[in-house]
Amino acid sequence: MNHDDLLLWSKRAADWAHEYHATLRDRPVRAPLVPGAVAGQLPRTPPEAAEPMEAIFADFERIALPGMTHWQHPRFFAYFPANAAPASMLAEQLANAIAAQGMIWQTSPAATEIEQVMVDWLRQALDLPPGMVGTIHDSATTATLSAVLTMRERALGWQGNAAGLSGQPRLRLYASAETHSSVDKAARLSGIGQDNLVKIPTDPGLSMRPEALALLIDADRRAGALPAGVILCAGGTSVGAFDRIGDCIAVARAAGVPVHVDAAWAGSAMICPEFRPLWAGIEGADSLVFNPHKWLGAQFDCAVQFVSDPGAQIRTLGLRPAYLATPGEDEITNFNEWTVPLGRRFRALKLWFLIRAYGLDGLRSRIRNHVAWAEQAARDLAALPGVEIVTPPSLSLFTFALSAGCGATEALLARINDDGRLYLTPTRHQGRSVIRVQVGQFDCTAEDVAMIARVVGQLM
DSSP, X not given: XXXXXXXXXXXXXXXXXXXXXXXXXXXXXXXXXXXXXXXXXXXXXXXXXXXXXXXXXXXXXXXXGGGOOOTTXXXXXXXXXXXXXXXXXXXXXXXXXXXXXXXXXXXXXXXXXHHHHHHHHHHHHHTOOTTOEEEEESOHHHHHHHXXXXXXXXXXXXXXXXXXXXXXXXXXXXXETTSOHHHHHHHHHTTSOGGGEEEEOBOTTSOBOHHHHHHHHHHHHHTTOXXXXXXXXXXXXXXXXXXXXXXXXXXXXXXXXXXXXXXXXXXXXGGSGGGGGGGTTGGGOSEEEEOHHHHXXXXXXXXXXXXXXXXXXXXXXXXXXXXXXXXXXTTOOOGGGGSSOSOOOOXXXXXXXXXXXXXXXXXXXXXXXXXXXXXXXXXXXXXXXXXXXXXXXXXXXXXXXXXXXXXXXXXXXXXXHHHOSOBXXXXXXXXXEEEEEEOOOTTOOHHHHHHHHHHHHHHO
């Protein structure tokens, strides 16, 4: 295949993509879950000779597509969305064609400088303090790991990277049980250890208890351990829990412990001023991550981390060998020094296209609609006999169950997903099996969301 062939097949792919999105509502949302069904259709050995693109494309349609769960389906109400607004898709095509590796400023100055401006556009959209700067990671998992590694180094007086953790004081991290599993992974990968991630008790509203945080930090210090950081939750993955951000930050500040806030999903909603009380006090955070690839429409992957002091993270993660130096530009920004990977994609381009193509007002309207439609869906479900709303809407996320018990709830969820018109996922809340609903697909409509209660009513 050469670039002349690419021109032909790119047009063919664009036509295919247009038809695919136009017909998504007619497709089952979730792929049939038959392990090995796709792999069994692929040859066991690679081809020795080149094959015609016509055959390759036909196999894509015949083999790959039936095995895909359709994340852009307007009735995808599972997990959190991984949205792909058309403007973002176009930007990704251009970024893929350029295929730059923006590991340092000089390898593509536009990639670095557009990223700097886009992060600041988002800072303004979220009404964060002017002093906050940031970078784009692949996912919130990497951003949280970067924050935790920085916490580790600060706590150890910047000696961990050089000397290792052997013989160092026992480090401690603090979070609630509502935080994402990426926090647990960060504790493991940072060398701090799962056993040193302290889960703080929550109040009836599922928010971390600030007084419990204060007591546990003090108890650890008296026991000879070294508190390294607090990770707060703004929109938990399971049921959308929010910690009392300002109160918990005040406790951490008094104890001299830095704070990272995981707002991977809910952070996008904070472009709407009326939702910002949910994370009141956020301006005091040392680090914050949110994923525009979830609710704002940016193509996966795109996670933005804001930091109040980039120097601390650069000191932790930065490494500039001679072959990555830019002569005469010692103070230039090289974003690979802000995160774990050296290689960097041109992720900022899709944010530039996205924000300009829809405007903040257009993006706010979508989020407000999703929240309103989710609230109506919860009311419609509550009106069905035998259905209980277990956790009320937190923005556009809520859970429900059948009063007949966990077995009946789990069986209902299986029927819903096998039916194909919706895709919902399970979670557990206070020991109980519940069905989780999250409204956020970029192109869903009020009618799509209204189908949740209709399908549930038909399948009960």
